[in-house]
Amino acid sequence: MNRDSVICMYSARQVPASPRCYCISSGNDYQLSRIIDGRAIVYIAMMGIEVIGASYVKRNCRRGGTVVDPRYRNKGVAGYLVGESLKDFPYQYSILRSNNVAMQLLLAKFGFMKAKSTQEINEVVNGEFSQLHDFVNEGEFITFMRTSLRRHVQRERLILVHNYAIN
Ligand SMILES: CC(C)(COP(=O)(O)OP(=O)(O)OC[C@H]1O[C@@H](n2cnc3c(N)ncnc32)[C@H](O)[C@@H]1OP(=O)(O)O)[C@@H](O)C(=O)NCCC(=O)NCCS
Numbered sequence: 001m002n003r004d005s006v007i008c009m010y011s012a013r014q015v016p017a018s019p020r021c022y023c024i025s026s027g028n029d030y031q032l033s034r035i036i037d038g039r040a041i042v043y044i045a046m047m048g049i050e051v052i053g054a055s056y057v058k059r060n061c062r063r064g065g066t067v068v069d070p071r072y073r074n075k076g077v078a079g080y081l082v083g084e085s086l087k088d089f090p091y092q093y094s095i096l097r098s099n100n101v102a103m104q105l106l107l108a109k110f111g112f113m114k115a116k117s118t119q120e121i122n123e124v125v126n127g128e129f130s131q132l133h134d135f136v137n138e139g140e141f142i143t144f145m146r147t148s149l150r151r152h153v154q155r156e157r158l159i160l161v162h163n164y165a166i167n
Contacts, residue, residue, distance in 0.1 A: 040064060041088070043081045047072065055081035062125075063094035066103065078106055086110060093124045093162035098143045104161065112161040114141035124162045132158075 045053035045068070055066035055078065063085070068077045086092065094112070096103050104114070115121045121142060122129045134145040136157075143157045 041085075043085050045072075045077045045081055053077040053081055055085060057085045057089050057092060061089050061092045062128075063092050063107075066106075079109065082106065082110055091162075091164050093160060093164065095125075095146065095158050095160050098157045098159045104159070107161050111163045113163070115160040115162065116141055118142060120166055121160050123166055124160060124164055 040056045040058045042054055042056040044051055051069075052072045053066075053068040056064040058064060063082075066078050066081060092112075094103075094107060096107075115124065118135050121132065121135075121144070125132070131148070132144045132146050136143045141159055143159055146158055
């Protein structure tokens, strides 16, 4: 994989609306609407004309979903997408399922740390903090729940990872 063969940054309206691109664990339509509304930038990995991976970052620097076609996993595609997004948005955070080890390890390679206190979470997410609740101190990090106001769903336990300079 190299830059020429893989990555383009598309503005929302240039992204082909293939459901395959957005096969992220939950709320495909919801994720797609955020991209189409221009509230997120999607990074796409292509093999020829085929989309093999996608990752997006909201304009508030929150990382959204990342997905790689199973046939192309463990080849560095997701890492490449994250690396490219960090060139545009050097400081990012992400709210991940606490059992999503793959994504946690991937982001750790880029210096993302798990938040260790509610104060740290509050500083990173700012306005979103009021949607988070049921905080549990797990020792090395904090888990919590988040109720999505738009989707009215309660997710699984979550963690926050970020690369902000907060002690
Ligand atoms: C998670 C996912 C995006 C990783 O994509 P990928 O292209 O295979 O990842 P990469 O090859 O770039 O891996 C980079 C690093 O991520 C971590 N990683 C990736 N897959 C992993 C796995 N299955 N288990 C543990 N660590 C993993 C490793 O640290 C890896 O580095 P290494 O190869 O030096 O060990 C991919 O498995 C996927 O699409 N999963 C389904 C969707 C999903 O769960 N997305 C995350 C929620 S947003």
